[in-house]
Amino acid sequence: MASAKADDRSPTLAAPLVIPGLGPLANRLLPAVVNVSTSQTIKPDAKRRPDDDQPQVPPGSPFEEFFKDFMDRQGGGSGDGEAKPQKAQSLGSGFVIDPAGYVVTNNHVIDGADEITVILQDNTNLKAELVGRDATTDLALLRVKPDHPLPAVPWGDSDTAKVGDWVMAIGNPFGLGGTVTSGIISARARAINDNGPYDEFLQTDASINRGNSGGPLFNTSGEVIGINSAIFSPSGGSIGIGFAIPSDLAKNVIAQLKATGKARRGWIGARIQTVNDDVATALGLDSTKGALVGGFIDKSPAKEAGIQPGDVLLQFDGRDVTNSRRLSRLVADAPVDKAVPVKLWRKGEIKTITVKVGQAEEAAEQTASLGEGGSGISPSTPLVKALGLSITEATPDLKDKFKLDDSANVVVVDVAKGSPAADKDLHAGDVILEVAQEEVKSAQDVVHKIDEAKKAGRKSILLLVDHGGDLRFVALRIDQG
Incomplete structure (x- = not known):
């Protein structure tokens, strides 16, 4: 009798899951991990009365003196009616990256602390000084002065x-x-x-x-x-x-x-946004990868290098740009003054442009107000409606009403509720600069470009919009009906 071959029709079994034994690894790493203890003095609020937090009881009742004594013991008040400063303590974690005593932790662990103490695995307490902190990435570096080299751990990838x-x-x-x-x-x-x-x-x-x-x-x-x-x-x-x-x-x-003692981040000065499905369709891209350039900050490295609004950045310094947030991270990590190759997509062609990375400066964003007042539309001003937008030429009255630059040509004066334009957060006062990556100088130019897109069977069309100085691309669905 012939024996059956075991591998003829037997199902293929997945390899058994092997859970690694972490005991030896943990024992090796534990000495390099520390506790971070902080204390902070909280001063009483001068605008609050010392008894603001005390329970309200009838004056002269037996409970009045009891609650007063209780709040005094808790630090909420004193016999002379003045609130006392209180000590707030917190605990976090950290790890040693240099045997000389450098310790990494989160910025929020030590934020506002008057005193910082690093507690080693053997319960040794060491006073720590703050070497530097970066609130943007929530990182901080501490330094202690041990009497012997400390166990340290290496960075991984x-x-x-x-x-x-x-x-x-x-x-x-x-x-x-x-x-x-x-x-x-x-x-x-x-x-x-x-x-x-x-x-x-x-x-x-x-x-x-x-x-x-x-x-x-x-x-x-x-x-x-x-x-x-x-x-x-x-x-x-x-x-x-x-x-x-x-x-x-x-x-x-x-x-x-x-x-x-501080972080120094790269900067190219481009205003970027995510490439979503509508934007990809409008540009003729086959995926949503990359970051779309909407505009620039004055004298930015990106603009000086020749990058243009409407470009989609695909690679930065040889690393793929999966989305706009990834590009921000890659640029921030780039060394200042380094010449970096940037691979981009421009109107159907792939190009590579070299950009010299600048240094980012912390600055608060400014938002321009659109103001109030009359409609600014005279009876003779032509009003055109398309894709849920009411648009017209930027008259002197409209420029004054919306505080627009003299170069503005086509302005949005109304957005229909529930329209594609409303869904994309367009507003009255927005200026339309380009349609389908072509400059427009009149409301009729906008309509003409939309009609061309309809005839070409496009499902969406790309607009370059100026909102109070903030340039962004907006892809609007086209009704083919």
Whole structure:
């Protein structure tokens, strides 16, 4: 009797899941992870009365003296009726990156602190000085002066970390120092609540709680690939959704803090926006990757290099631009004064332009007011309606009403509710500069370009709009009916 071959029709079984033993790794890394304790003096609010927070009881009742004594013991008041300054303390985490005593943590862990203490694994307390901090990336660098070299951990490459990779977090949750948890990378490049322009958090299901902030997220080689910074939790405890600042962002910022005490970021001065499906369709792109240039800040490196509004930036210094946030991160990481090749898409052609990176300056954004007043439309002014927009030539009255530049030609005076234009947040006072990447000088030019797009079977059309000095591209759906 012939025997059946085992590999003829047998189903292929997946390899068994092997969970790595993390004990030896944890024991090796624990000495380099520290607790960060801070204290801050909170001065009483001069506008509040000392008894504002006391329970309200009837004057002369037996409870009046009881509650007064209780609030005095809690620091809410004093016998002379004056509120006392209080000490607020908090605990976070950190890790040693240099045996000489340099410690990385989150900026929010030490923000506002009068005193910072680093507590080592053996419970040694060392006073720490602040070397530098960067609120934009939520990173801070501390320095302690030990009497011997401290155990330190190396940076890893967060860009090579993949979803599903095993990771381990060590920190000080709820004051429980030396706590080790493990999990996997759940997602990459997360932006949470628009915390910052360079946010590309690693998401992990390793248990992270309050007090883990500033602690390291390790790969299985014992390298730091993230700094645990935030959690998503309706209850305040871990539900398996934690976020870490990627090491590839952090190590560049920390190196600058160590060298100069502050972060120095690259800048090219281009106003960019996301390439969504409508924009990609209007431009004839086959994907939504890249960042669309809407305009420039005066004398910007991007403009001087020859980049134009409407260009879609695809690569920056040899690295792919997956979206506008990724471009912001790549530019920020680039060394100031470096000449960088930028690969872009322009009207159906791929070009490469070299841009010299400038230095970013912190500046508050300014928003122009549209003002109030009459309609500014005279009976003789032609009014054209298209795609939910009421547009017309920019008369002197309209320029005065909306505080427009003298060069404005076509202005929006009304936006229909529920229209494609309303969905894209267009407003009265917006100036239409281009339609389908061609300059328009009249309302009829706009209508002509829309008619051309309809005849060509386009599903959407791209407008370049000036909103109070802020240029952006807007893709509007075209009704083919």
